[in-house]
Amino acid sequence: MRIAITGTPGVGKTTVSKLLAGRLGYEYTSVKDFAVEHGIGKRVGDEIEIDVDELAEIMDETIGKNVVIDGHLSHYVPVDFVIVLRADPKIVAQRLIERDYLKKKVGENVEAELIDEILVEALEENENVIEVDTTGKTPEEIVEEIVHLLEGGVKRRVGIVDWSDRFDDIVEYLRR
Numbered sequence: 001m002r003i004a005i006t007g008t009p010g011v012g013k014t015t016v017s018k019l020l021a022g023r024l025g026y027e028y029t030s031v032k033d034f035a036v037e038h039g040i041g042k043r044v045g046d047e048i049e050i051d052v053d054e055l056a057e058i059m060d061e062t063i064g065k066n067v068v069i070d071g072h073l074s075h076y077v078p079v080d081f082v083i084v085l086r087a088d089p090k091i092v093a094q095r096l097i098e099r100d101y102l103k104k105k106v107g108e109n110v111e112a113e114l115i116d117e118i119l120v121e122a123l124e125e126n127e128n129v130i131e132v133d134t135t136g137k138t139p140e141e142i143v144e145e146i147v148h149l150l151e152g153g154v155k156r157r158v159g160i161v162d163w164s165d166r167f168d169d170i171v172e173y174l175r176r
C-alpha cells in the first residue's frame with residue numbers, strides 16, 4: 001500500500017512516517033527529498049516551490065508499491081490512504097518556535113492547523129482520508145493507532161478534531 005502522512009509543519013509527520021515505515025516493513029520517502037532528487041520544483045529563497053501535478057505524476061511512476069510518503073504535500077500523490085496528523089495548534093507553535101521559524105511563518109502554520117487547512121486539501125484529493133489527533137500521544141502510540149485503523153479496514157475517519165475552542169490560547173501566535 002501507498003500511505004501519505006500529511007499535516008501542518010510541526011505536527012510530527014517525519015517522526016511518525018519513519019516509525020510507521022519500519023513497523024510495516026515499507027519504504028520511507030519524503031516529498032522534499034524526492035523533489036530534490038528528481039529536480040522537481042524551484043528554489044525560492046530558502047524554500048523549494050513544488051509543482052504538485054509534476055510531483056504526483058513522477059512520484060506515481062517512480063515509487064514502489066509499499067511506501068510511506070512523508071510531507072505536507074504528500075496528499076497530492078496518488079496513494080491508497082492519506083493520514084492527516086493533527087496536533088493542538090499551541091504544540092505546533094511551540095515546535096516551530098523551537099526551530100527558529102519566523103513569527104510570520106509560525107502564525108501561518110498555526111492558523112493552518114486551526115482551520116483544518118491540510119485536512120480540507122486532502123479531502124479534495126482522496127476518498128480515503130484518516131485523521132489522527134497526535135496531541136498527548138507518543139510517536140509509538142500514534143503509529144499503533146494508525147496500524148490498528150488500517151488493519152481494521154477503516155478507509156475514512158475525519159472530523160475528529162475541532163480547535164476552535166483553543167483560539168484564545170493561541171491568538172498571540174496569530175498576530176502578525
Ligand SMILES: Nc1ncnc2c1ncn2[C@@H]1O[C@H](COP(=O)(O)OP(=O)(O)OP(=O)(O)O)[C@@H](O)[C@H]1O
Nearest residue numbers: 008009010011012013014015016095134137138139
Ligand atoms: N508524538 C510526539 N510527541 C512528542 N514530540 C514529537 C512527537 N512527534 C514529533 N515530535 C517532535 O516534534 C518536532 C517536529 O517533528 P517532525 O519533524 O516529525 O514534524 P514534521 O511534521 O515532519 O515537521 P516538518 O513538516 O516541518 O518537517 C520534532 O522535534 C519531533 O521530535
